[in-house]
Amino acid sequence: MKTFSIGGVHPADNKISADAAIEQFPVPEVAYISMSQHLGAPAEPIVAAGDKVKVGQLIANPAGFISAPVHSSVSGTVKGIETIKDLAGNFCKAVVIEVEGDEWVETIDRSAEVVSEIKLEPKAIVDKIKEMGIVGLGGATFPTGVKLSPPPGKKAEFLIINGAECEPYLTSDYRLLVECPEQVLIGAAIMMKALGVTKGFVGVEENKPKAIEILKGFHSKYPQIEIVTLKKKYPQGGEKQLIDAVVGRQVPSMGLPIDTGAVVQNVGTAFAVYEAVQKNKPLFEGIMTVTGQCAAQQKNYRHRVGTPLSKIMEVSGGIPENAAKIISGGPMMGKAINNIDAPTLKGTSSILYLTEEQTKRKPESNCIRCAKCVAACPMGLEPFLLNKLAKAKRWDDAEANKIYDCIECGCCSFTCPAYIPLLDNIRLGKATVMKIMKSRPKK
Amino acid sequence: MSTIIIYTVVSLSLLGLLLAVVLYFVAQKFKVEENPLIDTIEAIMPGANCGGCGNAGCRAFAEACVKAGNLDAQFCPVGGNETMKKVAAAMGLEVAEKAPMVAVVRCNGSCANRAKTTTYDGYKSCAVMNSLYPGDTGCRYGCLGCGDCTNACQFGAISMDPETGLPVVDQDKCTACGACAKACPKGVIELRNKGIKNRRVFVSCINKDKGAVARKACKAACIGCGKCAKTCPFEAITVENNVAYIDYTKCKMCTKCVAECPTGAIHAVNFPPRPAAPAAPKAPVTPAAAPAAEAKKVAEPIAVEKNN
Numbered sequence: 001m002k003t004f005s006i007g008g009v010h011p012a013d014n015k016i017s018a019d020a021a022i023e024q025f026p027v028p029e030v031a032y033i034s035m036s037q038h039l040g041a042p043a044e045p046i047v048a049a050g051d052k053v054k055v056g057q058l059i060a061n062p063a064g065f066i067s068a069p070v071h072s073s074v075s076g077t078v079k080g081i082e083t084i085k086d087l088a089g090n091f092c093k094a095v096v097i098e099v100e101g102d103e104w105v106e107t108i109d110r111s112a113e114v115v116s117e118i119k120l121e122p123k124a125i126v127d128k129i130k131e132m133g134i135v136g137l138g139g140a141t142f143p144t145g146v147k148l149s150p151p152p153g154k155k156a157e158f159l160i161i162n163g164a165e166c167e168p169y170l171t172s173d174y175r176l177l178v179e180c181p182e183q184v185l186i187g188a189a190i191m192m193k194a195l196g197v198t199k200g201f202v203g204v205e206e207n208k209p210k211a212i213e214i215l216k217g218f219h220s221k222y223p224q225i226e227i228v229t230l231k232k233k234y235p236q237g238g239e240k241q242l243i244d245a246v247v248g249r250q251v252p253s254m255g256l257p258i259d260t261g262a263v264v265q266n267v268g269t270a271f272a273v274y275e276a277v278q279k280n281k282p283l284f285e286g287i288m289t290v291t292g293q294c295a296a297q298q299k300n301y302r303h304r305v306g307t308p309l310s311k312i313m314e315v316s317g318g319i320p321e322n323a324a325k326i327i328s329g330g331p332m333m334g335k336a337i338n339n340i341d342a343p344t345l346k347g348t349s350s351i352l353y354l355t356e357e358q359t360k361r362k363p364e365s366n367c368i369r370c371a372k373c374v375a376a377c378p379m380g381l382e383p384f385l386l387n388k389l390a391k392a393k394r395w396d397d398a399e400a401n402k403i404y405d406c407i408e409c410g411c412c413s414f415t416c417p418a419y420i421p422l423l424d425n426i427r428l429g430k431a432t433v434m435k436i437m438k439s440r441p442k443k
Numbered sequence: 444m445s446t447i448i449i450y451t452v453v454s455l456s457l458l459g460l461l462l463a464v465v466l467y468f469v470a471q472k473f474k475v476e477e478n479p480l481i482d483t484i485e486a487i488m489p490g491a492n493c494g495g496c497g498n499a500g501c502r503a504f505a506e507a508c509v510k511a512g513n514l515d516a517q518f519c520p521v522g523g524n525e526t527m528k529k530v531a532a533a534m535g536l537e538v539a540e541k542a543p544m545v546a547v548v549r550c551n552g553s554c555a556n557r558a559k560t561t562t563y564d565g566y567k568s569c570a571v572m573n574s575l576y577p578g579d580t581g582c583r584y585g586c587l588g589c590g591d592c593t594n595a596c597q598f599g600a601i602s603m604d605p606e607t608g609l610p611v612v613d614q615d616k617c618t619a620c621g622a623c624a625k626a627c628p629k630g631v632i633e634l635r636n637k638g639i640k641n642r643r644v645f646v647s648c649i650n651k652d653k654g655a656v657a658r659k660a661c662k663a664a665c666i667g668c669g670k671c672a673k674t675c676p677f678e679a680i681t682v683e684n685n686v687a688y689i690d691y692t693k694c695k696m697c698t699k700c701v702a703e704c705p706t707g708a709i710h711a712v713n714f715p716p717r718p719a720a721p722a723a724p725k726a727p728v729t730p731a732a733a734p735a736a737e738a739k740k741v742a743e744p745i746a747v748e749k750n751n
Contacts (some may be wrong), residue, residue, distance in 0.1 A: 088576045089583065325564075338561055338576050361564050424566035428574045 001206060003231035004241040005250075007378035009411045011234055011332065013207055014168045017291040017298035022175050024302050025315070027102055031074045031306035032084055032343035033059065035093040038135040039142045040066030045095050049080040056105040056282050059095050062130075068143045069133040070095075073284035073304035075103040086345075087309075087328055089338035097306070108281045114182050115278040116221075118190055125194040125277055132276035133283045133346075137268030138162055138237065139329065141347040144269055148194050150258050157261030158199040160246050161188045161270050164230060164237040166205060167330025169352050172287040173267040175300045177204070177211035180271060185215070185222045187270030190277050192224065195263055200225040202267075203246045205232045234332060235409040239264045241378050253405050268349075283346055288312075292353030294320040306343045312351060313340065324356035332410045362419040373412035373422060379405045383412035387422045390429025399433045406430050480534065481505045487529045488522065493597050495520045495620025514538050521598075521618035543637040544619035546601065546612050550586040550631045551647045551663035551708055553607035557582055563589075573628035581660030584650045586610065586631050595626035614641055636691040641713045644689055644696055646671075648708045651684040658706065665708040671700035 035042040043060035053059060053072040060070040076099040084094045104110065120128060130145030150156050161184065165173040177184060185202075192200050204212050206229055215227045228246050235241055240251040242264055249260040257264055265273075268287060275281040283305075290299040296317025303312065309328075313319050319326070319340075327334040329349055337351075373383040381402060389398040403426065412422040484505035492500035496519050498507055508517050514536060519526050524540045531538035551557075563572055563579045569591040577583035588608045593601050600616035601623055603609070610623075614637070624632040635645060646665055650657040654666030667685030679693035680700060687709070689700070701711045 090577055091583075336561075336576075359564070421566040421571075424568075424571045424575075428571050431574060 001229055001231040002245050002248075003233050004236060004244040004378060005248075006380050007376050007411060008233040008235065008241075009376050009414050010232070011168050011414065013232075014291075014293075015171050015174070015207070016169070016293070017289050017300060018171045018174055020171070020175075020298045020300045022172075022179055022287060022300045022302050025304070025307060025312060027074055027099055027304055028307045028311055029099055030079070030308075031072075031076075031097045031099060031304065032082075032094045032308065033070060033073060033097065033306040034084070034086060034343060034345055035060055035070060035095070036086070037070060037141060037305070037345040037347065038068040039140055040064060040068075042093060043067060043070045045070075045081050045093070047078045047081075047095060049078055051078040052076070053078060053097060054103050054105045056108050056284060058282075062143075066143060066146055068135050068145075069131065069282075071133055071282035071284045072097060073306050074099045076100040085339045085342060087337050087339060087342045087348075088335060094306075094343065109279040114186070116182070116186050118186075118193055118277070120190075120277060122194045122196060125190055128277050129194070129273055132272075132281070134269065134272050134276055135283065135346055136266055137272065137286070137347055137349070138239075138264075138266035139333065139347065139349070141345070144265065144273065147263060147265070148191060150195070150263070154256075154258045155261065156195040156197050156258060156263050158197050158201065158247065158263075159188060159192050159195060160242055160262055160264045161200065161202040161225075161267060162237055162239075162242055162264055163202050163204040163208070163211065163267045164242060164245075165208070165267075166232070166234045166236040166238075167332055167334070168234075169291050170289050170330050170350050171291070172289045172300055172349055174208050174211055176267055176271055176287060177208070178214060181211070181214045182218060182221075183274045184267055184270045185218055185225055186278065187272070187274035188225055188265075189222060190273050191263070191265060191270065197263075198224060201228050201246050202226070203228045203230050203236070203242050205230045205236060207232045235378055235407070235411065238378065238407050238409060240407065253402060286344060286346055286348055288344065288348055289350040289352075290316045291350065292320070292323070293358070294322050294355050295353045296320060303344050303348075305346055308341050308343050309337065309348075309351060310340045312344070316351075320353050322355050323353040325354045325359040327352040327354065332414070333408065361421070364420050365418045367418055367420060370417060372415045372417060376411040376415040378409060378411060379407055381405060383422045383426060384420075386426045386429060387412075387420065390425040390432075395429070395433050395436055398429050399437065403430050403433050404437065478509050480509050483533050484508055484530055487526060487533060488519065489526065491521050491597060491618075491620075493521060493618075493620045493622065495618065495622065508534065520544065520620050523618070544634045545614050545617050545637045545641075545643075546619060546621075546623050546632050547635045547643065547645055548586065548610050548612060548632055549645065549647050549649050550609060551710075552580060552582055552585040552661050553609055553663075555607075556663040557585065557661040569626075570628050578629075582650055582652075582657070582664065584629060584631075584652070585648075585661065586627075587629060591626045591628070592623035592632060595622040597622065638691075638696065638713075642696055643691070643712045644694055644698055644701065645691070645710055645712075646680075646687045646689055646708055647710045649686055651686050653685055657685065663706050663708055665704075666706060668705060670703045670705065671709060674699045674703045 041064040044063045045060045047059045054075045057072045059072045062069050074097050076097050079096040079098050082096050083091050086092045126145055126148050134144040135141040188200050230245050239257050243260055243262045251260055272283045285302055287302050299316045326337045328337050386403050406426055408427055410423050485502050488501035490501055496504050498504040527538050557580045559579050560581055561579045567589050569587040569589040572587050578587050586609050590603050592610050598616050600613045601610050604611045619634050648665035650664045657664040658666050665686045667682050669682045671687050672680040672682050677693050677695050679690045681688055698711045701709045
């Protein structure tokens with residue numbers, strides 16, 4: 001069985017919400033649609049207070065090359081453009097819409113029929129994906145249209161669909177693979193056509209046998225897409241790790257995945273691409289998991305973007321009394337939620353409740369030079385050293401030791417027997433070094 | 444046996460003598476001429492090597508002074524005017540006195556004023572915390588309370604008050620080297636004029652949010668109402684981005700603004716307690732009350748300084 005070549009850890013699976021079918025979450029009374037739902041510049045709203053909008057109507061234009069448009073996820077009246085607090089507590093601009101009914105834009109095909117014939121030409125597909133506001137749903141929310149347009153001189157050779165879902169607890173991608181496998185494969189086929197490649201892969205970890213079986217059943221229909229079973233190991237869903245695992249090529253330091261000829265897209269993104277291109281539906285819905293051992297209910301929801309998280313928590317049984325930390329995203333790379341009234345975004349993948357016992361940091365002790373972090377680092381770095389250099393603010397040495405290659409997966413902190421918060425310091429060091437490198441005049 | 448020892452001692456002594464002679468001539472031949480003034484100045488310096496002057500250390504400072512030939516661009520904040528006078532004398536120059544500075548913590552967000560909204564459980568460092576989220580309270584501008592400033596201080600002049608959760612500057616130990624101001628990721632700490640008799644007036648808040656938002660996050664936040672700016676007879680106060688700032692070069696320390704501030708965000712430090720309202724008739728001081736009033740006088744500046 002395939003897996004990536006260096007590092008990695010094996011956190012407990014905890015996919016306890018795996019059997020919960022995706023439910024449609026009710027439309028909220030008021031939707032707060034953030035303008036910063038993607039990597040890059042926030043979108044610029046084109047609606048004003050008092051405007052009537054329909055579901056799927058464009059409400060904000062992209063503000064730059066790396067940016068994405070935003071569509072309304074509800075129908076109703078625009079209350080205004082307000083400054084709200086996001087998940088982490090940072091302020092961002094949002095269009096606030098008071099919901100009236102559920103009237104969709106007529107051009108969206110709402111039938112359940114699976115359309116497999118791809119009519120559009122490659123250029124038109126990329127334009128459509130850009131127009132529909134599709135962003136990478138694997139976590140980074142990088143605009144998909146940009147990723148599907150390789151820079152001049154670089155040629156894509158194959159497409160890899162990321163179905164690893166290596167983060168513990170999360171099951172939204174798994175549910176999508178089980179419930180809408182054909183749509184995901186068509187989405188992949190669409191992106192392959194856009195890229196002009198003939199070979200596609202879907203990488204799925206071995207702990208999802210049902211999804212693998214279902215996908216393999218479609219082999220005769222989509223022979224150009226190969227299903228690759230991967231050994232369970234975190235962070236297999238990392239772009240660079242997945243390329244290594246599936247095709248055995250390593251992305252060079254400071255390089256992009258395209259340097260190996262690979263383009264990686266998430267399962268959720270493939271599904272969104274399918275809906276955008278075949279059904280004309282912009283990205284205004286997402287799939288998220290509500291889970292945790294202490295959670296009242298295990299749920300997988302299809303939610304409208306802009307639904308307040310507190311509302312989702314309330315409907316799914318409320319915040320458990322013994323929950324000490326609520327995380328959005330997986331437990332390894334996700335962020336603790338600072339503001340539970342924040343709205344969901346395109347890329348919101350989970351609400352995870354952890355008890356104090358599960359989340360409390362243990363007191364830090366001295367490094368015993370066991371080099372477990374070195375063995376665990378999937379980028380081949382030396383976390384103990386980077387931690388020391390970052391703490392001592394020795395930025396030039398940190399740069400020489402490639403701190404910028406860190407993917408912030410957290411394997412080092414996870415594996416450290418002395419409970420040293422390695423990643424906390426390395427992340428800060430990486431940000432500082434990147435800033436220094438950017439400020440240098442280009443040669 | 445004894446011959447071996449004798450041979451060893453003699454041969455090594457001869458070798459040592461020979462090398463000493465070689466070294467002497469080499470040292471004479473390749474001698475680096477250095478201005479003796481550098482050594483003189485270095486001896487005058489406090490020797491903290493803190494970098495507060497902008498040079499790599501005290502010797503680098505001395506070299507920079509000698510190289511420039513004047514003291515226009517150089518000032519040792521640790522040694523202050525005293526040291527600078529000595530340095531100037533050694534160089535045969537005159538130096539203009541600089542008003543002494545002190546680090547001032549511009550945050551009022553004690554545990555009582557600013558309720559915590561979350562519990563931060565990560566690595567105890569303001570810089571790390573700041574890179575993760577805006578802070579564990581509703582205010583995204585204020586002190587994070589992890590003590591990066593206390594770690595940065597080489598003079599033990601800044602410490603965290605466990606009661607308020609805010610750093611406290613010891614004005615006698617503070618040398619105004621600026622290490623704490625540099626370490627603070629929120630830019631809460633500012634170097635300000637130490638003031639006559641150590642008296643200072645400053646706005647102890649840098650929250651740029653609109654009044655209502657700032658007030659909701661912290662009871663003692665500057666809400667940018669502008670009352671202080673209107674009251675100030677010297678135009679020392681400006682309100683920009685919903686926060687007031689007192690220009691210490693213009694402030695005459697009349698403290699009118701302190702009374703005017705609705706949230707108590709403006710602090711006056713080391714002023715004697717204000718006399719009771721002048722209209723009130725003077726009550727005869729009873730012997731029992733006198734010591735109490737005396738004690739209060741002493742206690743007041745310390746209490747105010749705590750919030751500094």
